[in-house]
Structure formats: structure tokens, C-alpha cells
Amino acid sequence: MPTLKKPLQAAPGRKMKRTPQRLAIFDYLDGNKKHPSAEEIYRSVSRTYQSMSFATVYNTLKALTGKGMLRELTIDPDRKRYDPDTSPHHHFICLQCRKIVDVHSILTVETPREIARDHLVVGTHVEFTGLCPSCKKRKKMQ
Amino acid sequence: MPTLKKPLQAAPGRKMKRTPQRLAIFDYLDGNKKHPSAEEIYRSVSRTYQSMSFATVYNTLKALTGKGMLRELTIDPDRKRYDPDTSPHHHFICLQCRKIVDVHSILTVETPREIARDHLVVGTHVEFTGLCPSCKKRKKMQ
DNA sequence: ATAATACTTTACAATAATTCCAACTTATGC
DNA sequence: GCATAAGTTGGAATTATTGTAAAGTATTAT
Structure with a gap:
């Protein structure tokens, strides 16, 4: 236990x-x-x-x-x-292997006026997509 | 047809x-x-x-x-x-009714060093979450 | 400590989203 | 027009997730 x-x-x-x-x-x-x-x-x-x-x-x-x-x-x-x-943070996901890694850098993303005006925004999340180091390397080799 | x-x-x-x-x-x-x-x-x-x-x-x-x-x-x-x-753009989703709206404002989100260094980034997507105008109003009324 | 109770766990059934399949159909290039 | 590669169909299959009812257990008040 x-x-x-x-x-x-x-x-x-x-x-x-x-x-x-x-x-x-x-x-x-x-x-x-x-x-x-x-x-x-x-x-x-x-x-x-x-x-x-x-x-x-x-x-x-x-x-x-x-x-x-x-x-x-x-x-x-x-x-x-x-x-x-x-805690507020963002993520990167590998399109190949679906690995997700944290992005702890503080990204300042201003909420656009068009949204802020009439919506209530409670969260902002940035998703980066691409290839993780190992999938990037694997792709290069072929 | x-x-x-x-x-x-x-x-x-x-x-x-x-x-x-x-x-x-x-x-x-x-x-x-x-x-x-x-x-x-x-x-x-x-x-x-x-x-x-x-x-x-x-x-x-x-x-x-x-x-x-x-x-x-x-x-x-x-x-x-x-x-x-x-075309590259971002989204807002209402936590209540799941409505999604486009965010066409150009948001400048720099790719953090920690990621850029060893990953290949092909996309950046910002998700705003919260309440849409009608759900916001509805919530206020009760 | 103990009993009462309210919340949890469990196994399994039930949904819900999505994919697979194999037979049939059709758009397209010659 | 014809051959054929590609697309469509309904239904079954798969996968993720939720619901359920009975049995179990942590907590609270005693």
C-alpha cells in the first residue's frame, strides 16, 4: 500500500x-x-x-x-x-509518438479585444505541435 | 446534387x-x-x-x-x-455549451528556447476557455 | 472502540465516438 | 465505352468512457 x-x-x-x-x-x-x-x-x-x-x-x-x-x-x-x-503552463505534443512535454516558460498571450469584450476568459493554453527530438532524428535518417 | x-x-x-x-x-x-x-x-x-x-x-x-x-x-x-x-488562427471554447469561436487576431507567441532547441515546431495554437456571452449572462442571472 | 451512514469500489453492462471490413458501385483516364 | 483504382455502404468491431447495483469500507458521532 x-x-x-x-x-x-x-x-x-x-x-x-x-x-x-x-x-x-x-x-x-x-x-x-x-x-x-x-x-x-x-x-x-x-x-x-x-x-x-x-x-x-x-x-x-x-x-x-x-x-x-x-x-x-x-x-x-x-x-x-x-x-x-x-500550475498554469503550456504543452508541446509530438505529432508522431504523441509524447507531451511541459512548457514552463511564461508566455504572455494577451486576450484579444474581440473575445475579452463579451466573453469571460478563465484559461489560456498554448499548444505547440511538431516532432520531439527522437522522432525528429528518426525522420531525418530515412 | x-x-x-x-x-x-x-x-x-x-x-x-x-x-x-x-x-x-x-x-x-x-x-x-x-x-x-x-x-x-x-x-x-x-x-x-x-x-x-x-x-x-x-x-x-x-x-x-x-x-x-x-x-x-x-x-x-x-x-x-x-x-x-x-489559415493559422486560434480558438475560444465555452466550458458550458462547448461552442467554439475563431480568434483571428494575430497573437505573437514566441516559441520558448527549451522547445525550439531540440524539437521541430510546426504549429502553435492558443486555446482560450471560459464562458461565451450567452452562458455568461445565464450564469449571472441565477 | 463501535455502529451507523454515507461514500467507494467492483464487475459488468451500456454508451458513444470512431474505425474496420468486404461486397458493391462509380468516377476517371485511356 | 471500358477497365480499374478508388470510393461508398451497412454493419460489425474497437476503443474510450460512463452508468449501475450490490458489496465493502472510511469517517463521524457516539
Whole structure:
């Protein structure tokens, strides 16, 4: 059974039952920079936690997302990816291998007037697409 | 049978068979600013084109995307959305009703060194999220 | 500590989006 | 016109995700 590194409720109104399954998922996610999909999370966690069910993974991901402790990325056209780093940052995705990497540089993107005037903007996310170093190299070789 | 507004092959290497189904889909898409999903496209086109099949819609969308005549948006967590405007621009999506609007303002986003150094960047897309005018108003009223 | 309760987990069924397939049809180049 | 490569079709298959109802367990108040 995984040890608790951070409390599952980091802020008021965020209380969640502290079940071993959740702790295992949370533990896997904590500090994870790979932007895993639900399936990857399930595969990894269920290795150590035999009876883990897929529904529990989805439930937990949804709960954590709802409480703002996890960010759901829509950058991969095939599946949702999850990012435990909820601080504002951006991403690069490799068009070949779908690897996602964080972009922590502070990008100043002004919200255009046309939008700011009548919409309420709550988030700004920059997606860079292209080839990651290894796919770039592989392409060059052929 | 729909009329052809633009040639289906706009550039070399883009030749596609000019079938009535494709023309119908292309006609629906041409100038469309609603960022429709495959299902919306199917629903609309099959109204006038009885025998239209879902597979044809997906085939056509994939072909057009592959030839750079259509852009596949991954901004909606639930489904792919399609944008016939392939000129570089950005988007705003309403978190409530999932409406997507174009952002044609030119946003200057410098590619961060950390990425530019070893990756190959082919695209930069800014996603704004929040509430569209009507959802914003609706929220205020309650 | 314990019991009551409300929330969780589980296995599996159900959806929903998208892709695959194999037989049939058709646009296009000669 | 004909041959043929490419496209269409309906339905089955696949994949991601959600719903469900029964059984289990963390938490809270005792």
C-alpha cells in the first residue's frame, strides 16, 4: 500500500475519502511528468493494486479534476491525458509518438479585444505541435 | 446534387475523386464557422443526401485533413471538431455549451528556447476557455 | 472502540465516438 | 465505352468512457 505523500485535501472544500485505491492513484500521479492516459494509470496502478477497477480510476480522475487537483488535457486526439501539475503552463505534443512535454516558460498571450469584450476568459493554453527530438532524428535518417 | 464551389483539389498532389457525397460534405463545410463534429456533419448532409453513410463522412474528413484542406480540432474533450478554415488562427471554447469561436487576431507567441532547441515546431495554437456571452449572462442571472 | 451512514469500489453492462471490413458501385483516364 | 483504382455502404468491431447495483469500507458521532 502506498504511503501518503501529500494530503488528499489540499484546500478547504476538497475533502475526499482517503481510500487505498485513491492513494495509489494519487501516488502514481504525484510528480508524474508523463501526462498519462486513464489506461496507463490503470495499467500501472493495478500492477501493485490487484483488484483495481477501471471505473475507480475514472471516478478518481474525475473527482480530482473537479476539485482542481488535476488537469485534464484535451491535446491528444485519441484520449484524455492527465496532468497533476495544475500550475498554469503550456504543452508541446509530438505529432508522431504523441509524447507531451511541459512548457514552463511564461508566455504572455494577451486576450484579444474581440473575445475579452463579451466573453469571460478563465484559461489560456498554448499548444505547440511538431516532432520531439527522437522522432525528429528518426525522420531525418530515412 | 450540390454544386461545386471550390475545386476539390486546390494544390498539386491533392487530387481526390469528385463524388457527389464528397461534394455534399465539402459544400456543407465550405465557409462553415461552427466547428461541427462528425455527427453534426452527418446529420446535416444526410438530410439532403439520403444514402450517406457515417463511414463516408469519416473517410472524407480524414482525406481532407490529410490533404491539408481541413483542420481537426482537439479542443472539445468529447469529440473531434472540424474547421474548414486552415489559415493559422486560434480558438475560444465555452466550458458550458462547448461552442467554439475563431480568434483571428494575430497573437505573437514566441516559441520558448527549451522547445525550439531540440524539437521541430510546426504549429502553435492558443486555446482560450471560459464562458461565451450567452452562458455568461445565464450564469449571472441565477 | 463501535455502529451507523454515507461514500467507494467492483464487475459488468451500456454508451458513444470512431474505425474496420468486404461486397458493391462509380468516377476517371485511356 | 471500358477497365480499374478508388470510393461508398451497412454493419460489425474497437476503443474510450460512463452508468449501475450490490458489496465493502472510511469517517463521524457516539
